[in-house]
Amino acid sequence: MSGAHLELAGIGKNFRGLRAVHDVSFAVPAGAIHALIGPNGAGKTTIFNMIAGVYRPDAGQVSLDGKKISGQRPDLVCDAGVGRTFQIVKPFKGLSVLENVTVGALHRRPNLTDARAAAADILQGLGLHDRRNQAAESLTLPDRKRLEVARALATEPKLLLLDEVMAGLRPTEVDVMVAFLRDLNARTGLTILLIEHVMRAVMALAAEVVVVSYGEKIAQGTPTEIARNQAVLDVYLGEEET
Amino acid sequence: MNLLHRLTDGVPSRALWSLGLFLAALLVAPAVLGKYGLSVLILILYFAYVGQAWNIMMGFAGQLSLGHALYAGLGGYIAAGLFFHYGIGPWLGLFAAVAAASAAGAVVGYLGFRFSLAGVYFALLTIAFSEFTRIAFDHWGWVGGSGGLFLKVDATTDWLNLRGGPVLFYYVILALAVGAFILCRLLLESRLGRYWLAIREDAEAAQAVGVPVLRCKMIAVVISAAMTALAGVWNAFYYNNLFPETAFAMGRSIEFTLAPIIGGLGTLFGPIVGAVVLTGLGEIFTDLSEFFHISGIKQIFYGLALLIIVMYRPAGVWPWLADKFGFGEKRQ
Numbered sequence: 398m399s400g401a402h403l404e405l406a407g408i409g410k411n412f413r414g415l416r417a418v419h420d421v422s423f424a425v426p427a428g429a430i431h432a433l434i435g436p437n438g439a440g441k442t443t444i445f446n447m448i449a450g451v452y453r454p455d456a457g458q459v460s461l462d463g464k465k466i467s468g469q470r471p472d473l474v475c476d477a478g479v480g481r482t483f484q485i486v487k488p489f490k491g492l493s494v495l496e497n498v499t500v501g502a503l504h505r506r507p508n509l510t511d512a513r514a515a516a517a518d519i520l521q522g523l524g525l526h527d528r529r530n531q532a533a534e535s536l537t538l539p540d541r542k543r544l545e546v547a548r549a550l551a552t553e554p555k556l557l558l559l560d561e562v563m564a565g566l567r568p569t570e571v572d573v574m575v576a577f578l579r580d581l582n583a584r585t586g587l588t589i590l591l592i593e594h595v596m597r598a599v600m601a602l603a604a605e606v607v608v609v610s611y612g613e614k615i616a617q618g619t620p621t622e623i624a625r626n627q628a629v630l631d632v633y634l635g636e637e638e639t
Numbered sequence: 640m641n642l643l644h645r646l647t648d649g650v651p652s653r654a655l656w657s658l659g660l661f662l663a664a665l666l667v668a669p670a671v672l673g674k675y676g677l678s679v680l681i682l683i684l685y686f687a688y689v690g691q692a693w694n695i696m697m698g699f700a701g702q703l704s705l706g707h708a709l710y711a712g713l714g715g716y717i718a719a720g721l722f723f724h725y726g727i728g729p730w731l732g733l734f735a736a737v738a739a740a741s742a743a744g745a746v747v748g749y750l751g752f753r754f755s756l757a758g759v760y761f762a763l764l765t766i767a768f769s770e771f772t773r774i775a776f777d778h779w780g781w782v783g784g785s786g787g788l789f790l791k792v793d794a795t796t797d798w799l800n801l802r803g804g805p806v807l808f809y810y811v812i813l814a815l816a817v818g819a820f821i822l823c824r825l826l827l828e829s830r831l832g833r834y835w836l837a838i839r840e841d842a843e844a845a846q847a848v849g850v851p852v853l854r855c856k857m858i859a860v861v862i863s864a865a866m867t868a869l870a871g872v873w874n875a876f877y878y879n880n881l882f883p884e885t886a887f888a889m890g891r892s893i894e895f896t897l898a899p900i901i902g903g904l905g906t907l908f909g910p911i912v913g914a915v916v917l918t919g920l921g922e923i924f925t926d927l928s929e930f931f932h933i934s935g936i937k938q939i940f941y942g943l944a945l946l947i948i949v950m951y952r953p954a955g956v957w958p959w960l961a962d963k964f965g966f967g968e969k970r971q
Contacts, residue, residue, distance in 0.1 A: 475849035489840035
């Protein structure tokens with residue numbers, strides 16, 4: 398498992414005339430961790446959905462290691478090496494925690510036995526192993542977020558898309574998740590793109606931050622650059638009247 | 640892994656022994672039971688078998704079909720028609736029956752799944768297909784139209800043409816029920832089975848982890864339709880008559896769903912336990928209504944009993960029983 402190079406070239410999406418995303422381009426080099434931030438409704442999740450194959454972009458294209466992946470079905474995008482989590486968590490409620498992750502692990506394993514073993518390993522890493530036989534619907538929200546990450550990782554992606562996995566976590570839990578992702582990235586070279594509102598996590602993880610507002614990219618840079626960027630401050634804090 | 644190992648893997652030996660005894664009892668049942676007892680057992684096995692078929696779609700893959708009479712009716716009519724007109728025996732005819740029902744299942748499934756009809760809307764589509772097939776058969780001379788298709792009643796046992804008494808039909812439906820049970824167990828413990836469960840729980844999340852959702856749903860509907868067609872063939876030759884009004888009846892589709900729902904959706908034993916409970920209750924209430932000379936009492940109590948079971952055991956009778964006796968098969 399090693400990372401892939403993600404490239405978005407001028408992608409756009411309209412929903413019945415509403416311009417959700419317009420001409421967004423950026424790249425995440427193989428093995429890097431980048432963050433995608435922006436106010437609510439800026440189009441972050443729409444961008445994710447275009448990468449993951451849920452939406453077909455109206456313009457532009459998404460490529461992974463130079464191969465076009467946009468416009469393909471989500472399961473084929475997963476084949477190509479993209480794992481994703483959902484902002485509104487989507488566990489397989491009636492299945493056990495282990496079976497949830499096993500479904501993901503089946504993707505690149507020949508049989509159930511191998512998939513279960515792989516799933517158990519991943520649960521160990523995310524601290525969910527003790528709860529592996531519980532039904533997923535009995536998990537607390539932070540644990541459900543972890544389960545989302547575990548299930549996506551089980552497909553052995555080259556690019557991991559994390560949609561607000563820190564939301565609802567306590568600061569200490571954020572630190573644990575940050576440490577886990579950083580370690581994962583260091584060990585495997587997995588490329589990670591995260592949508593995140595928890596700045597503590599963005600600052601700690603991301604080498605670069607892409608900022609979107611009203612569907613357009615307004616800035617890109619290191620976390621410290623972004624923290625000082627006037628356009629970003631205007632979007633988040635409101636423009637100063639002069 | 641060989642087949643036997645895959646079948647028995649992870650099953651407690653106590654459960655295996657119980658199952659073996661249960662099967663042995665079923666094998667010798669015709670020698671012990673009277674005519675009435677055997678006819679009840681035949682009904683139980685029939686509903687257990689179709690219940691198993693329907694359960695693949697609803698219990699495993701989470702797709703609600705309320706039109707399964709379509710597949711049973713098609714299967715029955717085709718096998719009976721071939722026998723009636725050309726003397727082609729059902730063992731050959733069943734291939735045509737299964738092919739036609741699978742094709743019908745594929746059409747209904749593709750229309751529903753490709754255009755993302757979910758839940759009750761998909762159910763409406765299945766009802767619509769079943770209904771307009773009924774109307775078509777009402778006007779189709781080859782199958783006798785609304786007047787029905789009748790097979791000659793023949794008590795001499797002829798395995799080749801599936802002609803004979805109840806004992807013959809008993810063993811055929813027993814073989815089907817056992818086969819369906821084994822098939823479902825193997826399916827559930829396979830990649831496809833896990834993918835179905837994932838789709839049932841959340842199709843979008845399943846697709847995000849690489850599950851080819853449309854293909855998996857299509858396989859579910861085709862397998863389910865093919866199995867149901869076999870039940871239709873058996874049913875046609877057992878009862879020797881077919882009418883569009885009953886073969887494609889809405890009530891028949893509903894009947895197919897009851898055993899798995901009462902017994903426990905998505906479980907392997909649910910359809911069997913459900914069939915025992917339903918047929919048992921049905922017979923008891925029939926006897927009661929005859930005893931008290933009040934017609935209609937059967938329907939009232941039957942309905943009430945179902946209501947009580949669904950209210951107090953919404954997950955089905957089997958998961959509750961399994962828990963009580965420590966067999967522990969939960970809804971997967």
